[in-house]
Amino acid sequence: MGKYLAKRLLLMIPLLLGITIITFSVIHLAPGSPTDLVTDLNPQAGAEARERLIAYYGLDKPLHVQYVNWLKRLATLDFGQSFQPDGKPVIEKIKERIPITIEINVLSMIVIISIAIPLGVISAVKKDSFLDKGTTVFVFVGFATPTFWLALLCMILFGVKLGWLPISGINSLDYDRLSLFGKIVDRGRHLIMPVILGAFGGLAGLSRYMRSNMLEVVRQEYIQTARAKGISEKRVIFKHAMRNALLPVITILGLSVPTLIGGSVIFETIFAIPGMGRLFYQGVMSRDYPVVLGILFIGAVLTLIGNLLADVGYALADPRIREGEG
Amino acid sequence: MKGNRGRRLSLFILFLAVVLATGCGDRSEKKSAVPPKDVVDIAVGDGGKAPYYGDAIVIGSIGDISGLIPNITSDSASRDIGDFIYDGLVRYDKNLEIEGVLAESWEIKEGGLKIVFHLRKDVKWHDGEPFTSKDVLFTYKFMIDPRTPTAYAESFLQVKNAYAPDPYTFIVEYEKPYAPALGSWGLYILPEHRLRDTEDPIKSEQNRNPVGTGAYKFVEWKPAERVVLESNHDYFLGRPYINRIIYRIIPDQATMFLELKAGGVDFMGLTPPQFRRQTEIAEFNKNFNKFRYISFSYTYLGYNLKNPLFKDKRVRQALSHALNRMDIVQGVLLGLGVEATTPYKPDTWVHNPGVRKFEYDPEKAKKLLADAGWKDSDGNGILDKDGREFSFTIMTNHGNEARSKTATLIKSYFEKIGVSVKIRIVEWAAFINEFIDKKNFEAVILGWGTGPEPDQYNIWHSSKTGEKELNFISYANPEVDELLEKGRRTFDKEKRRGYYWRLQEILAEEQPYNFLYVGESLPAVHRRFRNIEPAPAGITYNFIEWYVPESEIRYTKF
Numbered sequence: 001m002g003k004y005l006a007k008r009l010l011l012m013i014p015l016l017l018g019i020t021i022i023t024f025s026v027i028h029l030a031p032g033s034p035t036d037l038v039t040d041l042n043p044q045a046g047a048e049a050r051e052r053l054i055a056y057y058g059l060d061k062p063l064h065v066q067y068v069n070w071l072k073r074l075a076t077l078d079f080g081q082s083f084q085p086d087g088k089p090v091i092e093k094i095k096e097r098i099p100i101t102i103e104i105n106v107l108s109m110i111v112i113i114s115i116a117i118p119l120g121v122i123s124a125v126k127k128d129s130f131l132d133k134g135t136t137v138f139v140f141v142g143f144a145t146p147t148f149w150l151a152l153l154c155m156i157l158f159g160v161k162l163g164w165l166p167i168s169g170i171n172s173l174d175y176d177r178l179s180l181f182g183k184i185v186d187r188g189r190h191l192i193m194p195v196i197l198g199a200f201g202g203l204a205g206l207s208r209y210m211r212s213n214m215l216e217v218v219r220q221e222y223i224q225t226a227r228a229k230g231i232s233e234k235r236v237i238f239k240h241a242m243r244n245a246l247l248p249v250i251t252i253l254g255l256s257v258p259t260l261i262g263g264s265v266i267f268e269t270i271f272a273i274p275g276m277g278r279l280f281y282q283g284v285m286s287r288d289y290p291v292v293l294g295i296l297f298i299g300a301v302l303t304l305i306g307n308l309l310a311d312v313g314y315a316l317a318d319p320r321i322r323e324g325e326g
Numbered sequence: 327m328k329g330n331r332g333r334r335l336s337l338f339i340l341f342l343a344v345v346l347a348t349g350c351g352d353r354s355e356k357k358s359a360v361p362p363k364d365v366v367d368i369a370v371g372d373g374g375k376a377p378y379y380g381d382a383i384v385i386g387s388i389g390d391i392s393g394l395i396p397n398i399t400s401d402s403a404s405r406d407i408g409d410f411i412y413d414g415l416v417r418y419d420k421n422l423e424i425e426g427v428l429a430e431s432w433e434i435k436e437g438g439l440k441i442v443f444h445l446r447k448d449v450k451w452h453d454g455e456p457f458t459s460k461d462v463l464f465t466y467k468f469m470i471d472p473r474t475p476t477a478y479a480e481s482f483l484q485v486k487n488a489y490a491p492d493p494y495t496f497i498v499e500y501e502k503p504y505a506p507a508l509g510s511w512g513l514y515i516l517p518e519h520r521l522r523d524t525e526d527p528i529k530s531e532q533n534r535n536p537v538g539t540g541a542y543k544f545v546e547w548k549p550a551e552r553v554v555l556e557s558n559h560d561y562f563l564g565r566p567y568i569n570r571i572i573y574r575i576i577p578d579q580a581t582m583f584l585e586l587k588a589g590g591v592d593f594m595g596l597t598p599p600q601f602r603r604q605t606e607i608a609e610f611n612k613n614f615n616k617f618r619y620i621s622f623s624y625t626y627l628g629y630n631l632k633n634p635l636f637k638d639k640r641v642r643q644a645l646s647h648a649l650n651r652m653d654i655v656q657g658v659l660l661g662l663g664v665e666a667t668t669p670y671k672p673d674t675w676v677h678n679p680g681v682r683k684f685e686y687d688p689e690k691a692k693k694l695l696a697d698a699g700w701k702d703s704d705g706n707g708i709l710d711k712d713g714r715e716f717s718f719t720i721m722t723n724h725g726n727e728a729r730s731k732t733a734t735l736i737k738s739y740f741e742k743i744g745v746s747v748k749i750r751i752v753e754w755a756a757f758i759n760e761f762i763d764k765k766n767f768e769a770v771i772l773g774w775g776t777g778p779e780p781d782q783y784n785i786w787h788s789s790k791t792g793e794k795e796l797n798f799i800s801y802a803n804p805e806v807d808e809l810l811e812k813g814r815r816t817f818d819k820e821k822r823r824g825y826y827w828r829l830q831e832i833l834a835e836e837q838p839y840n841f842l843y844v845g846e847s848l849p850a851v852h853r854r855f856r857n858i859e860p861a862p863a864g865i866t867y868n869f870i871e872w873y874v875p876e877s878e879i880r881y882t883k884f
């Protein structure tokens with residue numbers, strides 16, 4: 001196991017290098033440069049201003065030199081400084097945005113898991129029943145509904161008409177003066193809509209997956225054996241079948257590690273949430289190379305780690321794989 | 327009448343108090359509202375309508391600010407916040423005339439080669455340090471320093487010499503008289519004592535936690551969430567009545583409008599459909615005042631004058647006659663705008679109302695085109711000349727709905743006179759880099775902002791046609807060049823007006839642009855804010871005089 005891990009970790013290095021080369025070239029291939037938003041069609045900005053900004057950001061050097069410089073800094077875990085006039089280090093910008101993004105994504109994930117898994121199991125057990133068909137329709141409606149539209153409808157109903165929930169943002173104007181309990185309640189009220197609506201769209205995937213896994217497991221011979229032994233149906237389903245059907249879910253969870261830090265631009269825009277999605281989008285639109293590269297790099301690292309975790313977790317959970325390895 | 331409204335407002339407050347007490351009110355007020363008992367008392371007692379120091383205003387903004395030294399930012403949000411925190415030596419007053427702020431008075435000497443500013447002696451920075459000419463000199467040097475990443479150095483690179491003979495006098499000298507100079511000193515003045523030792527201003531404490539001289543002090547900036555400012559009690563033009571400004575960043579226009587209706591935002595700019603269709607209800611008008619006034623920008627159809635299609639003046643005039651501009655204003659802006667006839671804002675001194683107008687007249691357009699040799703010789707409905715059909719592509723940038731709608735309307739009008747049009751919409755960066763900069767376009771729909779300063783040298787002068795320069799349509803007219811040159815070298819307002827009026831006559835006659843329309847700004851402000859007086863400069867010029875009567879205060883804890 002230790003050797004296997006070391007091998008996997010070493011293999012990540014060339015992979016990461018490849019990823020950085022590709023992302024670096026792609027972002028520089030996009031038309032425009034970070035100075036455009038400031039100087040293009042700006043009557044007050046002369047040619048002198050453009051050159052001044054380009055030199056300030058170090059964009060006057062050849063591309064490969066820029067890449068090597070960036071990589072050198074990256075080796076010391078320095079992601080550089082944003083091209084925005086606030087000039088903050090990229091890492092600081094990411095730190096500002098990451099907690100709320102993770103908070104929302106983890107909550108959504110919990111909601112999805114706690115609804116989708118039972119839903120999948122029930123649909124599998126009661127295959128082709130009214131309940132199965134009903135949940136199918138429900139999760140696919142959730143999958144197909146444009147969330148921005150649903151979000152607006154919910155805002156009108158719960159925010160404007162009923163006044164139960166805040167419409168947007170992540171805390172109230174007087175948040176800093178609230179007690180700890182008050183803060184939790186306030187944050188909770190702000191997050192209800194984004195979390196539930198976010199989960200609504202994600203139910204379909206996991207519940208369908210769970211359902212098909214379950215159906216496959218139930219057909220296995222050992223389930224038949226269990227039933228033949230006279231074990232109660234409940235025990236057969238939950239003890240014998242479900243445990244095995246859950247295994248592939250570990251892979252899904254592992255793969256979703258990187259999505260925990262990647263926010264949805266549409267959602268964050270609609271709900272005015274200061275998360276990673278907007279940071280990234282803004283970075284791309286203003287050609288803020290250090291921010292874009294920083295986020296992509298972290299995403300790449302997390303994807304690789306997530307893959308690794310999924311594999312390791314799978315091995316730990318399934319004795320067959322573990323023993324096959326040894 | 328007035329008393330009646332007052333009572334209704336009191337009732338509204340009472341209603342609010344009940345809603346709050348039962349716990350289903352707006353979350354932002356829950357903690358900050360006064361206990362219900364007090365509200366009832368105030369509501370019963372009538373009074374409290376006089377100017378009063380208190381309350382907070384929540385301003386909605388689509389975009390976040392990009393930094394807190396507005397001399398190096400270029401987005402409008404940073405400028406909005408900068409206006410509250412910093413002051414310039416001068417500013418444009420409500421009628422767009424220059425008035426002194428940090429400068430008490432000034433003298434223009436030697437025919438405009440030298441400006442002597444006499445500074446106010448009673449100004450202090452937010453941290454208590456006195457403001458002096460050292461700060462002005464520092465800010466000037468900051469702007470021209472090649473290490474400062476600013477796009478706005480150009481006006482200050484014209485300065486030959488700048489010096490501060492004593493703490494309250496600042497003198498600038500120019501190589502040639504430069505009329506935009508005075509207005510350029512509306513530049514935000516930065517505190518020397520906070521920036522003199524910093525290597526990189528962008529990383530300085532000033533850019534995190536700014537100190538200015540302005541009406542509001544900086545409190546906090548939560549990126550992508552909000553910026554909070556509090557009133558400067560020692561402001562030299564008087565303490566502002568509103569205690570706090572909370573600048574909320576809500577990137578979605580629809581969400582912001584819902585927040586406005588739910589009470590989470592007090593002040594935002596509406597879109598034409600919101601103004602016309604979603605706010606024409608009693609409930610909205612009970613709580614909000616809506617304003618409309620001409621904005622500082624216009625939209626145009628610009629022709630690539632290097633293209634043989636558009637070389638003939640008669641062709642351009644014909645295309646101007648072919649459009650029903652009022653119809654475009656109606657269709658695109660729902661009537662919330664006016665026709666543009668020149669590149670200047672219609673209600674300013676520099677705007678010439680007497681230029682040639684191109685009324686909608688398709689017959690005249692056809693005749694002008696026929697005079698220029700364009701006829702439909704093969705009967706396919708499209709004009710042609712020497713075997714070439716009159717067809718071209720109108721380009722505009724992605725993400726601007728008004729412009730793409732305008733393109734569609736223009737297409738239908740042009741097709742009525744036998745001119746075939748294609749529309750192409752391209753993402754901004756690609757649009758500029760691949761098409762505008764390389765002059766690889768036939769016609770474009772774009773807009774210009776029009777400040778109070780009339781100098782448009784960079785847009786119309788024949789020397790400004792290089793890559794990345796603004797005369798990308800390649801317009802060249804020696805008389806225009808001369809007028810632009812004279813205009814920026816003359817301080818006398820009447821003389822300047824003469825030059826710019828002539829300039830507008832020529833532009834109207836030659837139609838290098840098909841001037842389309844000037845939009846309107848459509849702000850909505852909560853009714854509790856009083857003393858808002860729309861003027862040519864908009865509504866925020868007297869922000870420090872806005873107030874909320876004591877009985878209508880919403881945020882009592884600020």
